Amino acid sequence: MNYFESIFAILPILILTGTALIILLVEAFIDKHFKNLISLILSVAGLIFSMYYLICGMKTNATEYFGGSYIVDNMGMAFSLIISIVAILVIFVSFHYITKKYKNIGEYYSLILFASAGMISLSLSNDMMTFFISLEVMSIAVYVLAGLHRENLRSNESAVKYLILGAFASAFLLLGIAFIYGATGEMHFGKISKILLNHSSEYTVTLGSTGLLFILIGFLFKIGAVPFQQWVPDVYEGAPMSVTAFMATGVKTAAFAILIRGLITIFQVIETQTLVNILSIITVLTMIVGNFMALIQDNIKRLLAYSGIAHTGYILLGIIASKVTSPNNMDISPILFYLLAYALMNIGAFSVLIGGGSDGKDLETFDDIRGLGYKNRLLGLCMVVFFFSLAGIPSTAGFMGKFFIFKSAIQSQSLLLYGLSIIGILTAIVSVYYYLKIVVYLYLKEEKRVYERQSVKWNYLLINIISLVITLLIGIFPHIGYYILKI
Amino acid sequence: MPDFIKNIDQVIYLIPLVPLIGFAINGLLGKKLPRGAIYFVGCVSIFISFVISLMALWKVVESGSAIVFQSGSWISSGNLNVALGFKIDQLSAVMINIVSGIGFLIHFYSIGYMKEDEGIYKFFAYLNLFCFAMLVLVMGDNLLLLFLGWEGVGLCSYLLIGFWYKKEDYADAGKKAFIVNRVGDFGFLIGIFLIFGYLGTISFEGIQGALKDGIPVVPEILNPIVGKDSGLLITIITLCLFVGATGKSAQIPLYTWLPDAMAGPTPVSALIHAATMVTAGVYMIGRLHFLFSLSEITMLVILVIGGVTALYSGTIGITQTDIKKVLAYSTVSQLGYMFMAMAVGAFSVGIFHLMTHAFFKALLFLSSGSVILACHHEQEMTKMGKLCKRLPITHGAMLVGMLALSGVFPYMSGFMSKDLILEKVKHFHSPIMASAGEIFWVIGILAAMFTAFYSFRLMGMTFWGKSNMSDDDYHHVHEPSWTMTGVLVVLALLSIFGGLIGLASLSESNLHTFLGKVFTGQNTVESPHIGLPTILGIIVSAIAGLMYGKNWSFPETFSRSGIGKLLHKLSYNKYYADEIYHFIFVQPIMKGSKLLWRWIDSFMIEGIVNGVARLAQIAGYFGQNFQTGSVNTYAFTFLIGVILLLIYFVVI
Amino acid sequence: MTFFTLNNCIILGLILFSIGAYGVITRRNLLVVLMSLEIMFNAVNLIFLSFNYFLYYQEGRELGQYFVLLVIAVAAAEAAVGLAILVTIYRNRRNVDSDLLKEMKG
Structure with a gap:
């Protein structure tokens, strides 16, 4: 493989890293009034630039670079695109938000970019080393982001919990990698699965599949599946709101990217039935715990964290469905669609929660959002659509996402998946209750209170309208969503 | 046939689209528009779609074939390919005229009824949105469009019930309606998935085509569920769909939301909770009649649920004192009749009752609305009485509606459809339960007697009997504006004469032969005749009218006596x-x-x-x-x- | 040196890993928790090295060694970030006890 061609293939990652470094440098030299705006422009430019190269580098055939460390294929590209979109949206949402809370603005933007570079690298990685490094680049950047609000005790707590549990999970992941290395002596995904599939030595297979199980656990931790979900609500609740939005969408997308990458390469070694059984138990637990725990929350951030866990369950359902349908050639388009829809509606909802706050305070509890629909009509409308979409009500992206997931589950001709779908639909009905509760609060008036109009900064409006339009658009014409992701 | 009728095919998408545009205008700009403009946009948009609906009906009547409008592929993924298509056959033609016609009248009525409310633009926007969704529901040529409309009307219902957001129980009622409907939707969705898994298509034409040459074999996908028993599969599918119908059409066990939904404004109750949305379940069964008639078990289940609901809600209706609650339970009961008609295979009779019910129940709700408005938003009948002097037009309209509802006045709309249903039920022979027909005929007659009773109890308590208002209040009661009474008069005329299009002895080309082109294989429908049900109805309504009109003490003493107290308490508290x-x-x-x-x-x-x-x-x-x-x-x-x-x- | 075998090294690594995991679960002082995490990482390093040394080194395959270097770097970065967060927590509440960091739960 030509060296320059390899460099070109990972250019998006290099651009993001470079932009992040430039922002850090530039920050030192410019007037503090322009810091925010210039950082915003630089980072968005970097992201768009990298998206351009992502689309340029798109190949119809999967191609490996750097001796197999990176793989460029449709799936990785689609995940990278979702991640870039998420990063751009989050950067816009952060624009006014961070000036209220932090002094070192450049750090914030560059950390987001570092994390995005890690995520994209993660979704393109094809060997244990690249994968581990990318995961850590992403995670460490996000640990710092979660604790950026230094004076806030909850932000501290969130960061330290995330860090300790994340590192704990990483240790298990590493143990898994070590086992696999012991069994095969290789790091490359393809070579590992080839050796494990061909070698009939019991020692190799046992060591290898135990290692794979540990790696699977590491992935399940990152996507927040039960029983590895306990960090999610605490970390999401404590982190600054814009970072929560980033974690809930970006980190999750990247983690799903690598999970699926694993499923189509190394996890093929594990017998499909065993893998599907394990995932099914976890999926059921995830859907149930996520939805039922969300029912009793009164903090919306925390509620969204639990709802995120529930959505993880639905995506896992889609993954199982495509794994069962064709174990070696998974059709992941429903999952990609769901992730895109989920990212849009979640960032939209967070943007309303940030933008609707006054006096530097975000909207967090049900009391905070009471009557928001009267204070700002547009925000109210957006929030209604986003929550309808999260609840999966027709003509929104969330409905189409669930529709495709359940459809693929039903087409898979397996009794297990019928059962899972029924549990999924039942828990989705439960979820309508808490989403609707929020919508009702938006339009609940306190007696004799006159609501003053409240204006909203341009960046929140922009993100709201973009998310709203795309949510409805791909909810009504889903093939547009497929077109965006080129799947 | 004039040219513009011939070419109506090309514009039928306007029927749902125009209300949607009305919704967009009122919803987006309504805040800035003067009230007059809001009324204009709201009413004219639905009127336009009514006119186009009429022309479409004309064309369908003349040509005898369906109007089809197809766009390109809408969702295509895997082997699922759904086209965005509308189809107006005889059944849809009747439905769109009911929806847009009654819809227009109620929009017009709302101008007077809602004139003191703020945020009127939102109200009209939602009404238009509702009409859009309902029209999509009845025009869609596949189950997915039907389901979208189905969800859409549910959403609008929720929005409109909760229109008066200020009070929390209104918002609660809206939520309840929404959640109960989701339970039904769950069944409905599973039904759709199963149909897709079984026949590989979700368009109505496709389903009918697949079933035309005998029942297909169960595909391998579904073998784990039903084995190779395709009859069982069809039963499961139809039962799942029927669960959806019970949710939307408020049948046992999912009926509880409808009486609570009466918390919304009265025109909403008339349009959504009486004339159109709640009949969606009946329409769906009619639309898929070729599927339902394949399963005898399902048909029997529908008959039982319909019959029991008709009787059960009738017994609740006789003790309610909230004027709208009485009408709500009456609606539940009448929907039970429609399901009975569908269950015995008399599909056109069911649709006929759907239509006459739309006329007289809309009339009743709107009349009650004008009573409520006249009494300053008082809904308790115990606080009314003797209003016939003060509200002569409303009284007349209400009386017409009640005569039609109770089916005691020969050849009025309600009489004809109800009598036909009872006749058809009586002659029904279920292969599973031989005497089902007779049993449910008796139940139907009992339910009809309860209907007659609560109808005239309502008349007695509200219009006849002695006044329970203070003199001052009583003299302030006056008729509403002409826009409202005008609508009442139109609906009263429809309630009186509307039944004639279903009268077989009047003309060869009546509603039943017209719908018979859709419901192929249905038995011929004869004319109704005056028999036992009618006579019993007349006796009961006379007793009720006298008892409450002349303030006999009997009901009072009965509800205090031992067993009477228990029964009254049970019924009053809705069991x-x-x-x-x-x-x-x-x-x-x-x-x-x-x-x-x-x-x-x-x-x-x-x-x-x-x-x-x-x-x-x-x-x-x-x-x-x-x-x-x-x-x-x-x-x-x-x-x-x-x-x-x-x-x-x-x-x- | 019969004691120096692959199995014994792996078992030592696993024991170290368990000690680390035990520390993470039981110690309240977050500083100690971070140290326990370091033990876990280094236990994995040990396992890597022993696999590399006993199984593949003779064949000239040395990926395991490189991976260990990588893990050391990552662990250092994680420790740096972790310590920085602990310092801010200490500034705010003069304490780094995990029992006191239970504001968010439920």
């Missing part, structure tokens, strides 16, 4: 259905989630960790400083998860 539902469904979910939380929080974290800690202390092995702190416990559960997975992995 405690809400409480029972709350106890069975709502509480367990709330309690379950609390329990789960407590379980995870105290058992998993505190319990296990403390337990392990205690064990460790006893063993003296782990050392003393084994304490629970949250990060540590999270790590611990993580480890537990790892260990469980490892165990599973090793054991299996």
Whole structure:
């Protein structure tokens, strides 16, 4: 493989890293009034630039670079695109938000970019080393982001919990990698699965599949599946709101990217039935715990964290469905669609929660959002659509996402998946209750209170309208969503 | 046939689109528009679609074939390919005229009724949106479009019930309607998925085509569920669909939302909760009649549910004192009749009753609306009385409606459809239960007697009897504006004469032969005749009218006597259905989630960790400083998860 | 040196890993928790090295060694970030006890 061609293939990652470094440098030299705006422009430019190269580098055939460390294929590209979109949206949402809370603005933007570079690298990685490094680049950047609000005790707590549990999970992941290395002596995904599939030595297979199980656990931790979900609500609740939005969408997308990458390469070694059984138990637990725990929350951030866990369950359902349908050639388009829809509606909802706050305070509890629909009509409308979409009500992206997931589950001709779908639909009905509760609060008036109009900064409006339009658009014409992701 | 009728095919998409545009205008710009403009946009948009609907009906009548409008592929993924298509056949043609026609009248009526409310633009916007969704529902040529409309009307219903957001129980009622409907939708969705899995298509034409040459074999996908028994599969599918219908059409056990939905403005009750949305379940069965008639079990289930609902809600209706609640239970009861008609295979009769019911129930709701408005938003009938002097037009309209509803006045609309239903039920022979026809004929007659009773009880309490208002209030009661009374008069005329299009002895080309082109294989429908049900109805209504009109003390004493007290209490409290539902469904979910939380929080974290800690202390092995702190416990559960997975992995 | 075998090294690594995991679960002082995490990482390093040394080194395959270097770097970065967060927590509440960091739960 030509060296320059390899460099070109990972250019998006290099651009993001470079932009992040430039922002850090530039920050030192410019007037503090322009810091925010210039950082915003630089980072968005970097992201768009990298998206351009992502689309340029798109190949119809999967191609490996750097001796197999990176793989460029449709799936990785689609995940990278979702991640870039998420990063751009989050950067816009952060624009006014961070000036209220932090002094070192450049750090914030560059950390987001570092994390995005890690995520994209993660979704393109094809060997244990690249994968581990990318995961850590992403995670460490996000640990710092979660604790950026230094004076806030909850932000501290969130960061330290995330860090300790994340590192704990990483240790298990590493143990898994070590086992696999012991069994095969290789790091490359393809070579590992080839050796494990061909070698009939019991020692190799046992060591290898135990290692794979540990790696699977590491992935399940990152996507927040039960029983590895306990960090999610605490970390999401404590982190600054814009970072929560980033974690809930970006980190999750990247983690799903690598999970699926694993499923189509190394996890093929594990017998499909065993893998599907394990995932099914976890999926059921995830859907149930996520939805039922969300029912009793009164903090919306925390509620969204639990709802995120529930959505993880639905995506896992889609993954199982495509794994069962064709174990070696998974059709992941429903999952990609769901992730895109989920990212849009979640960032939209967070943007309303940030933008609707006054006096530097975000909207967090049900009391905070009471009557928001009267204070700002547009925000109210957006929030209604986003929550309808999260609840999966027709003509929104969330409905189409669930529709495709359940459809693929039903087409898979397996009794297990019928059962899972029924549990999924039942828990989705439960979820309508808490989403609707929020919508009702938006339009609940306190007696004799006159609501003053409240204006909203341009960046929140922009993100709201973009998310709203795309949510409805791909909810009504889903093939547009497929077109965006080129799947 | 004039040219513009011939070419109507090309513009039928305007029928749903124009109300949608009306919704967009009122919804987006309504805040800035003057009231007049809002009224204009709201009413004219639905009027335009009514006119186009009429022309479409004309064309369908003349040509005898369906109008089809197809766009390109809408969703295509895998082997699912759904085209965005509308189809107006005879059934849809009738439905769109009911929806847009009654819809227009109610829009017009709302101008007067809602004139004191703020945010009127929102109200009209939602009404238009509702009409859009309902029209999509009845025009769609596949199950997905039907389902979209189905969800859309549910959403609008929710928005409109909760229109008066200021009061929390209104918002609650809206929520209840929405959630109960989701339960029904769950069944409906499963039904759709099963149909797709079975026949590989969800367009009505496709389904009918697949079933035309005998029942197809069960595909391999569904073998784990039903084996090779295609009859069983069809039964399951139709039962699932029927669960959806019970949700939307308020049948037992999912009827509780409808009486609560009366919290919304009265025109909404008339349009959504009487004339159109709640009949969607009946329409759906009619639309898929070729599927339903394949399963005798399902048909019997529908008959039983319909019959029991008709009687059950009738018995509740006779003790309610809220004027709108009476009408709500009456609606539930009449929907039960429609389902009975569908169940015995008399599809066109069911649709006929749907139509006449739309006329007279809209009339009744709107009349009650004008009573409520005249009494300053008082809905308790015990606080009314003797209003016939003050509200002559409303009284006349209401009387017409009640005569039609109770079916006691020969050849009025309600009489004809109800009598036909009873006749058809009587001659129904279910292969499973031979005497089902006779039994449900009796139940139907009983229900009709209850109907007659509460109808004239309502008349007696509200219009006849002695006035229970203060003199001052009584003299302030006056008729509403002409826009409202005008609508009442139009609907009254429809209620009187509307039944004639279903009269077989009047003309060869009546509604039943017209619909017969869709419902092929249906038996011929004769003319109704005056028989036992009518006579019993007349007697009961006379008694009720006299009892409450002349203020006999009998009802009072009866409801105080031993058994009477019990019955009255049961009926008045709706057989405690809400409480029972709350106890069975709502509480367990709330309690379950609390329990789960407590379980995870105290058992998993505190319990296990403390337990392990205690064990460790006893063993003296782990050392003393084994304490629970949250990060540590999270790590611990993580480890537990790892260990469980490892165990599973090793054991299996 | 019969004691120096692959199995014994792996078992030593696993024991170290368990000690680390035990520390994470039981110690309240977050500083100690971070140290326990370091033990876990280094236990994995040990396992890597022993696999590399006993199984593949003779064949000239040395990926395991490189991976260990990588893990050391990552662990250092994680420790740096972790310590920085602990310092801010200490500034705010003069304490780094995990029992006191339970504001968010439920």
